[in-house]
Amino acid sequence: MDWVFLSELAINGALTGLLYSLFAIGLVLIYKASSVPNLAQGGLTMVGAYVVLALSHDAGLPLWLAIPLAAVIMFGLGFGIERVALRRLAGRPVVMILMLTLGLDIFLRGTTLAIWGGTSRSVDLGVSYEPLFLGDIFISRIHLVGAGVALALFVAFMLFFRTRTGIKLRAIADDYMASWSVGISVERGVGLSWALASVVAVAAGVIWGEVQGVDQALSLLLLKGLTVAVLGGLDSILGAVIAGIILGVVENVGADFLDPLVGGGSRELIVAAVLILTVMIRPHGLFGRHDIERV
């Protein structure tokens, strides 16, 4: 057994996993306020990346300006989605809202295809592709940057949920009716959670756009993000980060063992197995909340 190689797989797996967490954090934000897994988070991420490209490559703005500007635009888009689409569905069965987010994902994919076409483009973040060596271990720089962004967002949101606005969002997630009864604007809270998730989508879009190019395939990463979110417990930001690391390591190391046996393609299998096993064995995930039943 080659320990250097194994730890290289594990470390890079953990870093990739933290990039999945970028999706999962967005999912958790929306789930926390509306108890709906947002199937459009992949679509939002893709749109976030395209907006950055449109501002930097097409409009010629420098990236340091294009990315915050894209974040502002996506913040508005998130609020808009609540206003136009979700508000009508308030109080309807969750499955309706779930279907709406699925439709939204397809809509976003179609829209970007119509406007920007399907050719893959690169963001050109300017992160060097020179390998970074930690002892004998090779580490991808862009993954390291992405992991840093994921951890920074994690800290920011942990702090946010302790502020008064954050507490109100958690209250909304607990009980809509009780929230209304004390004057919390549930609609505005849900809108805010979508807006924040859309800002996270810009971060995820930029990093993933750099890793694998900006095209419609970005939205398919939702599946891995969703697996991470479910494993972590859909309403836990901490869970999204830890589960991201776990899934990344298991996927990277596991695939290395399994790929020679099955002839490749075992990554998807591992992700699917993790998703299915989580739902079967521990439906509320590693850190998700149980519904409280007092004895």
Add this chain to the structure above:
Amino acid sequence: MQEKVEAEHILSMNSVEVLYDNVMLAIKGVSVKVPKGEMIALLGSNGAGKSTSLKAISGLLKAERGRISRGEITFQGTDITEVLAQNRVGMGICHVIEGRRVFEHLTPDENLTAAAPRGMSRSALNAEKEKIYDYFPRLAERRNSQAGYLSGGEQQMLAIGRALVTQPKLLMLDEPSLGLAPFLVEEIFGILQKINQEEGVSVLLVEQNALAALEIVSQGYLIENGRVVMHGTAEALKSNSDIQEFYLGGGEETDFHNVKHYSRRKRWLS
């Protein structure tokens, strides 16, 4: 002169009809007035329309696809029939909904924070919290544990405390005694009375437990089948033979003959 009389009522509900899903008539012309600074009870059995009346006043009907199809509600002289629920809270109407419904995954302290009105300063909020912990010392002890694990009585206290943070002028409570031991009901009702006297908050109390409610309110309305069938001072209601028989568990004879008598009389009552 008429103006003056109106102004003394913080709330008046005039022949309000409520429709659920556009078909089901839940209350059929209920008129209730709450004089400023007083405690009023809505009494009646299950499904009589008491909760619906409260939801009509707080605006929470909308969340259950109900609407006011006739009549109007005025609060401090302003017609609020069309005002959104969250804005009614801002005007000073707070509804403690049935079944306690605290934010289970938040701590009691966070439950209070969640109800803070927009623009309330941190120091004002902290002062408000201390005041609430003074009223409910049991909550102070458990302010940082998870609210879902509080006992039923503590959750009810938290629900009331949470409502107080919104700075209500009219506090409406839906069955606060539900499922609580008699000594707890007494404790909570005592605190409500204290809040009413010290803060000058008017209280509209919905109760099935008429016996306990009539001890603390000044007037009561009896609602049956979506209509007000009786209205009077607490004293008058307590001494009314029908009320005694049907709601206070009084009446002298209890043999089978009188059970039939009961249902006949009750139909007549509504």
